[in-house]
Amino acid sequence: MSYSITSQIVARQLKYFENKHILIAGALEDTFATKLCESAKSVNIFTTNLAYANQMSSYSQINTQFGNIYRTDFKIDIVLLYWPKAKAEAEFLLSMLIAILGKGIEIVVVGENRSGVRSIEKIFIPYGTVNKFDTARRCSLYWGQCIHEPAPFVLEEWFINYPLILSGCTLTIRSLPGVFSYGALDKGSQLLLDTLPPLKGSVLDFGCGAGVIGIAIKQRYPNTHVTMVDINALAVASAKETLRFNNIDGEVFASDVYSAIGSKFDNIIGNPPFHVGLKTHYTATETFLEGAPAFLNKKGQLMIVANRFLRYIQFIEGTFGHCYxxxxxxxxxxYHATKSGYLFNKLNGSSV
Structure with missing residues (x-):
């Protein structure tokens, strides 16, 4: 079985996890949890990533929980935290898990050095002591324990606000740590908003993040029906909060690409992700693009923004038969394509 570099570092310390009730959280991407089941009393997973939750739910010996807040249902002795890409998300997860699990909980933190994992030494000061336990292959593993009474965790205190100005109207974006465009509107989304054509009917905002694109569409075109989806539970919570805070209607839910989507749309619009942790990753977006025609109405359109170095134009042309x-x-x-072009190519026997 091939494990991530960080899991390989943890595997060097397997004896430390023997006969313990373990909670694994953070930037999870492999099935190393099943290895821990061989010697631990129990293995539990908390993840904000729906795809990973779906993957691990097939292992009956592991209790897997998906969400933006950990709901403690089992005895936990130790937390194994895989350091996320964003330092703010690491602080969020630590604050939440330690507050919920309480004084005395042990923490093992592992991450690639380039991810900023070394900052755990400063971040952990309010909770107790943490020490580097192992290092290899440009990764570090730390062990710590909460020896002080942790402060209560209040989700609302972790939202940050920033303004989105549209045609003289100011909306407030509410975002949790680890969510795309956390704290500021990214330039790709701004270009997409500047390019949007007049819209009507139903709109799917794919990879909605904090809800920037979806709420902007609803503000400009109030007669549209906007649905926002994201694989990340923190993004879903942020988009819901953005809608609530601005008193704007919209539907928001978690979906692994189209896994939870059961209807077609007149418009599919978004700024799809291309990173998994620190790595460039195309699979989810290519699956999204390949499946888009099946989730568009007959005259529907696709419009996304992406970094120019990504190979999406060829993929969209291969799927729709064209790309503008x-x-x-x-x-x-x-990048823009229409369902009518896709149907034209199918009717004329083109390979799409």
Whole structure:
């Protein structure tokens, strides 16, 4: 079985986890949890990633929980935290898990050095002591224990606000740590908003993050029906909060690409992700693009923004039979395709 570099570092310390009730959280990407089952009393997973939750739910010996808040149902002796890409998300997870599990809980933190895992030494000061336990292959593993009474965890205190100005109207974006565009509107989404054509009917905002694109569409075109989806539970919570805070209607739920989507749309629009942790990863977005025609109505359209170095134009052309670029700058491009072009190619026997 091939494990991530970080899991390989943890595997060097397997004896430390023997006969313990373990909770694994953070940037999880492999099935190393099943290895821990061989010697631990119990193995539990808390993840904000729906795809990973679905993957691990097939292992009956592991209790897997998906969400934005950990709901403690089992005895936990030790937390194994895989350091996330964003330092703010690591602080969020530590604060939440330690507050819920309480004084005395042990913490093992592992991560690639380039991810900023070394900052755990400063972040952990309010909870107790933490020490580097192992290092190899540009990764570090730390052990610590909460020896002080942790402060209560209040989710609302972790949202940050930033303004989104549209045609003289100011909306407030509410975002949790670890969510795309956390704290500021990214330039790719801004280019997409500047390029949007008039919209009507139903809209799917794929990879909605904190809800920037979906709420902007609903504000400009109030007669549209906007559905926002994301694989990340923190993004779903943020998008819901953004809608609530601005008193704007919309539907938001978690979906692993199209896994939870049961209807078709007139428009599929978004700024799809291309990273898994620190790595460039195409699979989810390519699955999204390949499946888009099946989730578009007959005259539906697809419009996404992406970094220009990504190979999406060829993939969209292969799927829809065409791809237009209505706008671009030095870093980003807008890609547009229509369901009618896809149907034309199918009727004429083209390979799409």
């Amino acid at each position: 670029i209505p706008n671009k700058n030095k870093k980003f491009a807008i």
